[in-house]
Amino acid sequence: MTTPPRIARFALAFGAIGSLTTAVAPSALAGPADEPKPWVIDSADQWQEFTAGSTDVSFADGLAKSVEPASTMSSRVQTYDAPRKPKSITFSQTTAWNNWKEVPNVGTPDMADAPVLVPVKPGDYWLLARHRKFNGEKDGGYHAWHSTDMKEWTHHGPVCGKRERWVTTAEVVDGVFYIYYDFPNDEDPHLIIDRDLRDGKMGEDKGMAFNDPSHGSDAGVMREEDGRFHLFYENWDPINAKTHAWDSPLAGRAVSPDGIQPFKHANNVVDKRTTPTGKFGEYRHPHGTYKYEIHEPEQNAYGDWTSIRIGGQYYLFCDYDPVGDHMYVGRWTSDSLEKEYTFCGQFGNGHPDPTVGFAEGQFYLIQQRADVDFVSPGPWVGGVEARAGVDTTGDGAVDLWTGWREVKETYKQKEGFVRLVDRTPATLDVSDLPAGVGFQFEYRTAPVDGQTVNVEMDRVEWTFE
Incomplete structure (x- = not known):
C-alpha cells in the first residue's frame, strides 16, 4: 500500500x-x-x-x-x-462526537424560526420552516422546501397553516410525512399527515398526539425499525422556563406504536435537576399561568430536541442554556432509549433550535440562526x-x-x-x-x-x- x-x-x-x-x-x-x-x-x-x-x-x-x-x-x-x-x-x-465544523447557512433567506430537516433518502431532502414573506398572512406558518443536493432549494408552499402552529419535528413512513406541531406553542404536540408536500396544501390534521402535562414540548421525533415513534420533549415542571429561554433541566421520552395513536410517557432521558425545595412558584406564558417546583441552586436548561441513531448509539442535540452563560448547541448520547443520556459537550454560539440528519454522505446540524450551520463526517475522527x-x-x-x-x-x-x-x-x-x-x-x-x-x-x- x-x-x-x-x-x-x-x-x-x-x-x-x-x-x-x-x-x-x-x-x-x-x-x-x-x-x-x-x-x-x-x-x-x-x-x-x-x-x-x-x-x-x-x-x-x-x-x-x-x-x-x-x-x-x-x-x-x-x-x-x-x-x-x-x-x-x-x-x-x-462516542462524544466532537468533530463538527461551521459552514455557511444551508437553507435560504426565506426560511425563519426553527427548521426541521427531513432527509427521506439520498437525493431527496426536505426542510420545513416558517416562510418570512408569508408571516402574518392567511397562509402563513410552516412551508416546505425540497433539494436534491442540500444546496439548491425549491419552495413548495405551506404544510402547516396558521402562525400559532409551531412545527417542531417530522418523520416519514412509506413516503407519507408525519408532521408534528405544538398547539398552543410549547405544548401538546399535534399531528398532520401529508401525502404530498409538493401540492402546497396542508395534509390531514389528526389532532393532539401527546397530551403533554408539563407544557414544554418543543419535541423531536424518531421512528425505529419496530415501527414505534419516540418523542423527546421538554418537561417544564422543575423550572421557571420563562427566565431560562423556555427550556428545562428535565426531558422525557414518550412512545407511540405508530406515530398516530397517542404517545405515552416512558422515561426521562435527561435529568439535570438540582435539589427540590418543596416550594412552588408561578410564571406567565402567553397561553396561561404555569406552576413549577423551585430547585436550588439555579439550573442549567436544555430544550428544542432533535434526535438521530447511528448504529446502536443514540444522540440528542438541543439548545443548551448554562447558568450565567450564553446559549450553545448541546449534545447527548446513550446506547439505549431506556437509559438517561450522557451530556458529551457543546458547540456553536447562540440560540440554535437545531435539527439533525444525514445527507450527501455527511451529517448536517441546521439551526435557526441565519448565518451558520454545522456539518460532520460522523463521530469517527479520521x-x-x-x-x-x-x-x-x-x-x-x-x-x-x-x-x-x-x-x-x-x-x-x-x-x-x-x-x-x-x-x-x-x-x-x-x-x-x-x-x-x-x-x-x-x-x-x-x-x-x-x-x-x-x-x-x-x-x-x-x-x-
Whole structure:
C-alpha cells in the first residue's frame, strides 16, 4: 500500500518497531484453542497493561487520547498457549462526537424560526420552516422546501397553516410525512399527515398526539425499525422556563406504536435537576399561568430536541442554556432509549433550535440562526492507520506484519428511515496473517484537512477464527 503523503514522515518513525524486542503481557485472555476469545482493550487498566509505547497520547477516562494530530500507539505482544488464526481488529473511538465544523447557512433567506430537516433518502431532502414573506398572512406558518443536493432549494408552499402552529419535528413512513406541531406553542404536540408536500396544501390534521402535562414540548421525533415513534420533549415542571429561554433541566421520552395513536410517557432521558425545595412558584406564558417546583441552586436548561441513531448509539442535540452563560448547541448520547443520556459537550454560539440528519454522505446540524450551520463526517475522527503483527515462533517478537492500512467507520442512511443511520465499524482485516501464539497491533494518526479535533480511541478488539 502506498503511504499517503500526509503521514509519510511517521512511517520512518515506525519502521523499526517490528524488529524490536517487545515486552510480553500476561496471557490473561488465553482460552481453549477451539474457543478463542477476543483480545479486548476497553478500560483504563487494559490500556495501561497492553500499551508498550506511544507518542503524543495520554491515557485518561478509559481512552487513549491523541494530544496532537500526529500520534502513535504500539501494543504489547499478547501471547497464547496454543496457536490461533487471526481474523480482524476493530477500533472504536469515543462516542462524544466532537468533530463538527461551521459552514455557511444551508437553507435560504426565506426560511425563519426553527427548521426541521427531513432527509427521506439520498437525493431527496426536505426542510420545513416558517416562510418570512408569508408571516402574518392567511397562509402563513410552516412551508416546505425540497433539494436534491442540500444546496439548491425549491419552495413548495405551506404544510402547516396558521402562525400559532409551531412545527417542531417530522418523520416519514412509506413516503407519507408525519408532521408534528405544538398547539398552543410549547405544548401538546399535534399531528398532520401529508401525502404530498409538493401540492402546497396542508395534509390531514389528526389532532393532539401527546397530551403533554408539563407544557414544554418543543419535541423531536424518531421512528425505529419496530415501527414505534419516540418523542423527546421538554418537561417544564422543575423550572421557571420563562427566565431560562423556555427550556428545562428535565426531558422525557414518550412512545407511540405508530406515530398516530397517542404517545405515552416512558422515561426521562435527561435529568439535570438540582435539589427540590418543596416550594412552588408561578410564571406567565402567553397561553396561561404555569406552576413549577423551585430547585436550588439555579439550573442549567436544555430544550428544542432533535434526535438521530447511528448504529446502536443514540444522540440528542438541543439548545443548551448554562447558568450565567450564553446559549450553545448541546449534545447527548446513550446506547439505549431506556437509559438517561450522557451530556458529551457543546458547540456553536447562540440560540440554535437545531435539527439533525444525514445527507450527501455527511451529517448536517441546521439551526435557526441565519448565518451558520454545522456539518460532520460522523463521530469517527479520521486520519487513523493501523497494522497488525504475529509471532509464529513463540519468542515474544513479531515475525510478520501487515502493511499500514487506513481504518475508519463509514455511514449510510438506513433505507426507509429518516433518523436511523447504519454504521460500518472501523475494522482491519488480518485474516491474511498466519496462525501464531503472539499478536501485536499499532496505530498512528495524522492531520486531516479541516479537522479540528484529535483522535480519542476507546476500544480495540482483536478476534480469532
